[in-house]
Amino acid sequence: MRSEAIHAALKAATWAPSVHNSQPWTFAVAGEEICVRADADRKLRVGDHAGREMLIGCGAALFNIRTVLRDRGWAPVTRILPDPDRPNLLATVRPGEAVTPDETTRLLSGEIERRRTHRAGFTTLPVPDKLIEALVRQAAAENVKLVPAGDEAALRMLAAVTQAAQGARPQDPEVRRWARPPDSPRKDGVPADSYPREPADTGFPQRDYAWGTETDQSMAATGVVAIMTTRGDSREEWIATGQALQRVLLYACAYGVSAAFHTQALELPHLREFLREELCSGAYPQMIMRLGFTFDVSRSVRRVRRPLSEVLD
Incomplete structure (x- = not known):
């Protein structure tokens, strides 16, 4: 019905x-x-x-x-x-x-x-090229480009810009607002058991959510780094990016691949503009992510969501 x-x-x-x-x-x-x-x-x-x-x-x-x-x-x-x-x-x-x-x-x-956001390193198991190509097609179905960082120069640039953005705002008030302490009853924000206490050295810094949990530090591979871009930067294209992002994440999840997000640089206008001009050929970067395998560690993390009754009128 x-x-x-x-x-x-x-x-x-x-x-x-x-x-x-x-x-x-x-x-x-x-x-x-x-x-x-x-x-x-x-x-x-x-x-x-x-x-x-x-x-x-x-x-x-x-x-x-x-x-x-x-x-x-x-x-x-x-x-x-x-x-x-x-x-x-x-x-x-x-x-x-x-x-x-x-x-x-x-x-x-x-x-x-089943999908989970990952906030640590990946295993060294490579993501197959054919799967990356399929993810690119999934994004294109929503009129959004998914562009893997194809060479070491692009990868170093993305890592450096992300490091710079994290260094510019090490005590981000938004992170403090949405970080959940251990055993918190809140149904939103980032749970303390969903990220490592000691971040793996992937070259891409994670946000500092203050608590964290002990994790397997052997998973320290960067994975495949990719950028989502749009031709313009309108509200319609932001909504399209969200639809493309979820389509890509669900398709990746079906084949055992998780994603870690790195949006720090995109929250600073001058760094976002730098990436647009120097790396994205004038297209607007909307999302930076890493893709890789995790031995299902992230899938075991309990997720929290507000009940439907709280968000539905």
């Missing part, structure tokens, strides 16, 4: 990734139409003035809704930014005609609750 599909899609939306697990979204249902809205109170106050990262997270939630509706047998009918007078209304989605879900839809839908 359509109502059951809508409920399943809303539950799936809450499992989307977001910066610091801030979960910057709310939802409403009018008849059979789902409204996806940005929760501006959860926007990063320092590093995300324009709301770019907030909309990327909401775009990931939107992709989950679309995917689950199609997996339940209904073609999603989506409108992006449907009302100029309501800037926080990012999209509406409703179940359209009956469809038979394809193999990729079923694959992606099955990974929504």
